[in-house]
Amino acid sequence: MTLYEFAVDPFLEFAFMRRALAACLALSLGCGPVGVLLVLRRMSLMGDAMSHAVLPGAAIGFLAAGLSLWAMGIGGFLAGLAVALLAGLVSRVTALREDASFAAFYLISLAGGVLIVSLRGSNVDLMHVLFGTILAVDDAGLLLVAGIASVTLLVLALLYRPLVVECFDPGFLRAVGGSRGRLGALCHLVFLVLVVLNLVGGFQALGTLMAVGLMMLPAASARFWAEGIATLALTAMALAFASGIGGLLLSFHLNLPSGPSIVLVAGAGYLLSLALGPVGSLRTRWFPGRHLEA
Amino acid sequence: MGGGNVTLSFPDATAAPLVRLTDLTLGYRRHPAVHHLSGGFRDGSLTAVVGPNGAGKSTLLKAMVGALRPLDGRVTLHGLTAADIAYLPQQAEVERDFPIDVLDTVLLGHWRRVGIFRSIGGALRGQAEEALAVVGLSGFERRPIAALSAGQFQRVLFARMLLQDARLILLDEPFTAIDARTTADLLDVVRRWHGERRTVIAVLHDLEQVRAHFPETLLLAREPIAWGRTADVLAPANLVRARAMAEGWDDKAGLCRRTVP
Numbered sequence: 001m002t003l004y005e006f007a008v009d010p011f012l013e014f015a016f017m018r019r020a021l022a023a024c025l026a027l028s029l030g031c032g033p034v035g036v037l038l039v040l041r042r043m044s045l046m047g048d049a050m051s052h053a054v055l056p057g058a059a060i061g062f063l064a065a066g067l068s069l070w071a072m073g074i075g076g077f078l079a080g081l082a083v084a085l086l087a088g089l090v091s092r093v094t095a096l097r098e099d100a101s102f103a104a105f106y107l108i109s110l111a112g113g114v115l116i117v118s119l120r121g122s123n124v125d126l127m128h129v130l131f132g133t134i135l136a137v138d139d140a141g142l143l144l145v146a147g148i149a150s151v152t153l154l155v156l157a158l159l160y161r162p163l164v165v166e167c168f169d170p171g172f173l174r175a176v177g178g179s180r181g182r183l184g185a186l187c188h189l190v191f192l193v194l195v196v197l198n199l200v201g202g203f204q205a206l207g208t209l210m211a212v213g214l215m216m217l218p219a220a221s222a223r224f225w226a227e228g229i230a231t232l233a234l235t236a237m238a239l240a241f242a243s244g245i246g247g248l249l250l251s252f253h254l255n256l257p258s259g260p261s262i263v264l265v266a267g268a269g270y271l272l273s274l275a276l277g278p279v280g281s282l283r284t285r286w287f288p289g290r291h292l293e294a
Numbered sequence: 295m296g297g298g299n300v301t302l303s304f305p306d307a308t309a310a311p312l313v314r315l316t317d318l319t320l321g322y323r324r325h326p327a328v329h330h331l332s333g334g335f336r337d338g339s340l341t342a343v344v345g346p347n348g349a350g351k352s353t354l355l356k357a358m359v360g361a362l363r364p365l366d367g368r369v370t371l372h373g374l375t376a377a378d379i380a381y382l383p384q385q386a387e388v389e390r391d392f393p394i395d396v397l398d399t400v401l402l403g404h405w406r407r408v409g410i411f412r413s414i415g416g417a418l419r420g421q422a423e424e425a426l427a428v429v430g431l432s433g434f435e436r437r438p439i440a441a442l443s444a445g446q447f448q449r450v451l452f453a454r455m456l457l458q459d460a461r462l463i464l465l466d467e468p469f470t471a472i473d474a475r476t477t478a479d480l481l482d483v484v485r486r487w488h489g490e491r492r493t494v495i496a497v498l499h500d501l502e503q504v505r506a507h508f509p510e511t512l513l514l515a516r517e518p519i520a521w522g523r524t525a526d527v528l529a530p531a532n533l534v535r536a537r538a539m540a541e542g543w544d545d546k547a548g549l550c551r552r553t554v555p
């Protein structure tokens with residue numbers, strides 16, 4: 001088998017592979033920069049918590065309307081947003097820190113989701129909610145993922161400056177940002193909405209349990225390749241898309257489930273970056289080279 | 295200690311103060327950290343706030359920027375909006391390993407002029423480079439802030455404040471853990487602000503530094519001890535009284551019944 005047959009033929013031959021590829025591209029464009037901002041805000045684990053919080057909403061959507069992408073998407077979006085808002089609210093009006101209140105609400109949400117899932121017994125369709133169906137993505141699904149990516153990029157472009165300052169120096173933004181210091185809180189809120197949106201986009205491709213994989217792994221890997229925020233975001237997008245292609249091919253040739261394949265390829269990319277990347281990786285720590293003159 | 299029998303010669307609050315404090319009590323969980331403070335900071339004055347640890351110095355600055363709601367009394371800003379104040383907190387919540395370079399950090403000082411959307415042109419960039427030159431960091435424009443020493447980073451924050459063009463500048467222990475050379479350079483910046491008739495209030499610990507560079511001083515020890523010309527305020531008797539302040543709070547403290555004189 002030549003490289004061409006291995007890497008290009010599957011996409012030329014099968015429409016479902018082309019659709020999956022397009023979905024991966026859209027997901028990468030949205031998840032890449034959102035993941036980078038999550039890492040910079042030290043909210044990596046919050047992305048994970050949020051992806052679990054999406055589950056009961058998607059399950060309720062499924063119970064109400066069957067395997068309807070829109071019902072599950074809207075359900076998941078509302079559940080994720082509710083958890084994010086409640087956690088943010090609790091941390092702002094009480095002494096509990098945001099990560100602790102996040103953990104509390106997502107556990108409640110996850111347990112509720114598992115309860116709903118188990119009430120329905122073992123259902124193959126519901127397995128799709130949990131583990132994704134990127135190889136069976138239809139037009140509506142593609143539109144949803146592409147729409148989410150477009151909205152994400154537009155909003156990030158509009159709010160780029162305050163979002164970055166809010167990560168870097170929140171006290172300064174409170175002092176100069178105007179809106180009586182609420183600009184930071186507003187940005188945070190909009191950003192959380194973006195995170196939930198992208199997780200909803202990811203869950204129908206990769207499943208609720210792995211949607212966060214395509215967001216966090218490329219973003220964490222990008223830290224070892226780039227030093228500016230824009231280059232970090234571009235690197236994360238490229239790594240996510242490369243993982244998508246690699247995972248799809250792996251799943252096609254070895255007949256593996258697509259969601260875990262994509263996330264595992266992203267994981268392999270992370271381990272490689274960690275070992276070999278040019279910025280702060282193991283290689284630069286262990287073999288720094290001779291020091292410079294000044 | 296009873297504040298009622300303390301006689302203080304506070305600066306004349308009627309002489310057009312920029313910031314007026316009226317019977318101000320600040321604190322945490324109802325325990326006062328600043329107790330019944332009245333007086334004013336004149337427009338264009340250069341004041342040091344000194345006192346033992348826990349005396350309420352940082353708390354006072356926080357109340358002046360509106361980050362802390364007074365337990366009692368009030369802070370009145372005359373002809374100032376929040377945007378006219380530049381505040382350098384003691385421990386800025388800055389993410390020091392954030393991927394941003396020195397010039398971009400300094401350019402944030404232009405926020406009032408550019409806001410969220412406006413682009414930053416050559417003129418504004420030129421001002422930022424000038425500000426970096428003033429604090430002695432020319433050539434550092436593209437250096438990531440993660441690669442700076444504590445002193446260099448403090449210079450960057452001063453350069454950002456230079457661009458903020460604020461009428462009231464609040465500095466909370468700006469020279470703590472900073473080497474002598476940097477301190478001297480940044481004190482020059484403070485003098486420059488004073489020369490431009492900006493009002494500067496700095497929380498400081500080094501009394502020699504205060505005597506040398508700050509014409510006015512407020513000595514706080516939870517209760518206001520003295521406020522006025524530095525030489526008078528830092529008299530030995532006042533310092534002894536400030537040192538006698540009990541740190542920490544009394545869990546069983548009763549309600550304060552003191553009335554305003």
